[in-house]
């Protein structure tokens with residue numbers, strides 16, 4: 267079992283879905299995203315953001331809004347279609363789209379016909395290289411009609427927002443969904459041909475007890491989820507105002523959160539799941555578990571992934587695109603996004619040029635988080651040695667001939683150790699969520 271060292275977890279750190287992180291983005295030179303897309307070659311992945319949900323959960327920090335206003339949804343989708351055409355017109359013929367991911371929000375908050383129209387547009391405009399499709403789904407708005415569409419498109423990976431099966435916790439976070447609703451969703455998705463099914467789960471929720479969190483893991487195993495992401499609830503109402511709906515006094519403290527994370531890890535591994543990075547788990551047959559065994563696990567804006575593409579193009583408001591030399595985020599405000607897209611312009615005016623040094627540090631941070639180890643160049647070792655010493659001294663990491671390894675007891679400290687190599691952290695005042 268892990269050992270709790272509160273002093274080593276005291277500083278909030280990023281989740282490192284990119285390096286530099288979105289907190290370090292600033293204005294980009296005009297034409298940056300266009301030049302990056304025009305220079306993309308080989309395998310390309312697409313991410314499409316659908317910023318709507320039928321019901322908004324109190325804890326949610328995503329860029330999303332209620333889907334009830336149809337005119338707003340239709341205007342957004344028209345802008346998304348325009349952006350698809352604009353981006354595809356810039357992509358060189360040597361590029362091939364190999365993966366398409368839909369996220370949000372909840373992609374199933376739009377109508378099935380609208381979803382199929384987006385799929386048609388992707389095929390009409392992009393050079394598609396038999397891509398695999400994945401989708402994030404809200405069980406509360408999943409229908410048999412959606413299952414048929416998922417089957418007809420050939421979606422093979424799906425992620426269900428579950429979070430907790432405990433009814434009183436669901437009430438406290440504004441996300442009520444019965445066990446039978448989850449069971450029905452699983453049946454539909456399996457029947458539709460989904461081979462890799464993920465459950466998003468949370469610990470650190472209001473009124474959550476250890477026993478109830480264990481129940482949620484038990485249901486996850488019994489329902490046969492191939493993957494599970496077990497993430498600590500990040501209570502940051504100063505950044506996410508809707509979280510003021512969550513009773514702060516009912517949240518577990520840091521030590522209880524640490525114990526919950528440790529217990530979740532022990533339970534899932536005991537149930538036959540393999541650990542993927544610091545907060546994901548996958549059954550041995552799943553492609554994510556295989557990527558871990560083969561040392562090919564990666565980390566991108568969607569979290570841990572087996573996607574090997576160096577280019578991820580984000581479509582839709584707030585989506586982030588990643589290229590070896592550039593990170594660029596689309597306009598977050600859906601109104602401004604719609605306006606720019608309607609004019610045939612790309613809205614990604616914020617981001618950061620990734621220098622060679624950024625790429626070197628980014629590869630190191632990614633290796634530490636994905637493979638638990640990385641070779642550290644002498645100059646970086648000299649830079650971090652003093653701050654690294656407490657982790658080495660506590661038996662959380664080992665340094666051997668310039669190779670830094672995060673030891674099994676050091677897993678909950680992985681992000682903190684990775685952050686030692688982040689030169690931007692000393693410069694930004696932005697607050698991140700708790701390290702555990």
Ligand code: SF4
Nearest residue numbers: 319322323326328371
């Ligand atoms: S369904 Fe997901 S994206 Fe939508 S509000 Fe809830 S947590 Fe956020």
